[in-house]
Amino acid sequence: MSEPALVPIPMEDLVSLCKRRGFIFPASEIYGGINGFWDYGPLGIELKNNIRDAWWNDMVRCPPIGPDGEPLSIVGLDSSIIQNPRVWEASGHVAGFNDPMVDCRESRARYRYDHLYVLQHKTKSELPLFAFLEGDPDYVAKKLKKQGRGAKLEEFDTLALADVDDSLRPRVIGPDAKEPGTLTEPRQFNLMFKTYVGAIQDEDSAAFLRPETAQGIFLNYKNVLDTSRVKIPFGIAQIGKAFRNEVTPRNYIFRSREFEQMEMEWFCAPEDARKWYEFWCNARKEWWKSIGLTEGNLKMRSHDQDELAHYAKEGAGTFDIEYRFPFTAPGYGELEGVAHRGNFDLTQHQTHSKTKLEYFEPETKARFVPHVIEPAAGLSRGVLAILSEAFTPDSDRPSGVYMKFHPRIAPIKAAIFPLVKKDGMPETAQKLYMDLRKKFPTQFDVKQTIGKRYARMDEAGTPFCFAIDDVTMKDQTVTVRHRDTPRVDVPERISLDKVARYVTDHIS
Numbered sequence: 001m002s003e004p005a006l007v008p009i010p011m012e013d014l015v016s017l018c019k020r021r022g023f024i025f026p027a028s029e030i031y032g033g034i035n036g037f038w039d040y041g042p043l044g045i046e047l048k049n050n051i052r053d054a055w056w057n058d059m060v061r062c063p064p065i066g067p068d069g070e071p072l073s074i075v076g077l078d079s080s081i082i083q084n085p086r087v088w089e090a091s092g093h094v095a096g097f098n099d100p101m102v103d104c105r106e107s108r109a110r111y112r113y114d115h116l117y118v119l120q121h122k123t124k125s126e127l128p129l130f131a132f133l134e135g136d137p138d139y140v141a142k143k144l145k146k147q148g149r150g151a152k153l154e155e156f157d158t159l160a161l162a163d164v165d166d167s168l169r170p171r172v173i174g175p176d177a178k179e180p181g182t183l184t185e186p187r188q189f190n191l192m193f194k195t196y197v198g199a200i201q202d203e204d205s206a207a208f209l210r211p212e213t214a215q216g217i218f219l220n221y222k223n224v225l226d227t228s229r230v231k232i233p234f235g236i237a238q239i240g241k242a243f244r245n246e247v248t249p250r251n252y253i254f255r256s257r258e259f260e261q262m263e264m265e266w267f268c269a270p271e272d273a274r275k276w277y278e279f280w281c282n283a284r285k286e287w288w289k290s291i292g293l294t295e296g297n298l299k300m301r302s303h304d305q306d307e308l309a310h311y312a313k314e315g316a317g318t319f320d321i322e323y324r325f326p327f328t329a330p331g332y333g334e335l336e337g338v339a340h341r342g343n344f345d346l347t348q349h350q351t352h353s354k355t356k357l358e359y360f361e362p363e364t365k366a367r368f369v370p371h372v373i374e375p376a377a378g379l380s381r382g383v384l385a386i387l388s389e390a391f392t393p394d395s396d397r398p399s400g401v402y403m404k405f406h407p408r409i410a411p412i413k414a415a416i417f418p419l420v421k422k423d424g425m426p427e428t429a430q431k432l433y434m435d436l437r438k439k440f441p442t443q444f445d446v447k448q449t450i451g452k453r454y455a456r457m458d459e460a461g462t463p464f465c466f467a468i469d470d471v472t473m474k475d476q477t478v479t480v481r482h483r484d485t486p487r488v489d490v491p492e493r494i495s496l497d498k499v500a501r502y503v504t505d506h507i508s
């Protein structure tokens, strides 16, 4: 795939296409929606499943080749969303999975403290300090303009709300407020969703929806070790829903309250952990490239000491694989974290559950608690990165845009179009369709002009369309229309009986 254009695509155009074509809808839309929740439509679920299946195949069924030239050993798992609540005490989530938040007494809105910034005028100290959510400086410019102050952004310094001097706090106007001084002091807010198990709702029956899939893996580490023939180093992988009561869900599906993760815990000897950490950082970045993200849009970033999660402090750090999302451009946002968790989690569960979670090395007779390297990817964020990457404006096409998905993850692989609804063309097309639909997602469409049918497939990102025309009726060949290079003077023709093979070869 070619390198991306420098100008980021407008986010509203992507959101509108996703709604129009049935990729993503707001959850509970007919009731006015619910903040931080999204539904995947017919094309969206195919796309999401394809990314999920690619990850599962490339991590579990056919994992990468290790540094010694041998295939790695990774097994799968599907653990419960609700676990014994003591799990989250041991994991550190009850005490440490907090975000600082501030409330606005005027608008009743709630914000992540560390996402709030203010613009402070460089010279006019009488001006109030307008707070805005990270990544939204236009908001402040508009607000000042409305008040006839004609603000120019370059006249202001931007600083984090946390860095605003205490004496100036009463002059800060919240993002949705009119009056200054309505933002409260920050308070810690636990991100886990709480529920109750059984008929009685009290503190003894309280439980949590999992905030990460990872803990289910640590809980089953011993079960897997005792029942499968894995030996260290090995991995356990899981894909599934995670829930976080985010203070400020935003940027479409980037930060939502219900989302999916694709996580793998790699158990290894302590002395090998550093080597595996580097291996997985590189392997995971390459994987995202293999399904269509371009090098120029990806960046590796090491966490600073003060932003490390509680578990990663025990290990040697965390690398984020970041993607240049339309709303972060020219900056980047986290797509996947690769964390060196040390032996933090297994040791914690060993202590809290009083169950030995050591590994016994038969050759050396050594006993140790394995160290863990964790590539933790967001499936929902992966969908957003892939959608952003694929969105390709093209004013020469009737659709004005096409979705340049890697054929492996395109929701629909092929479309079959009879040129006209007569002369035996629909029947021949139908026969081809009945064959292809057994092999991969295929669409058959006889309605409207062929141009409109191509336009619809361009927006769905279908890599190949096959047209049945009058020549087909004579020589049993069809035209191939390639989504990315549709305007060729002499269209490619292949024989009807080669179509299935052609698509299979191109999507693998």
Ligand code: GAP
Binding pocket: 211, 212, 213, 214, 244, 246, 253, 254, 255, 256, 257, 258, 259, 260, 261, 263, 334, 335, 336, 337, 374, 376, 377, 378, 379, 380, 381, 382
């Ligand atoms: N087990 C480690 C862990 O959960 P994380 O960095 O908190 O680490 C891993 O989450 C990935 O899950 C992130 O890189 C991101 O892609 C995704 N993720 C986290 N919070 C999310 C949210 N609120 N909405 C969508 N995706 C999220």
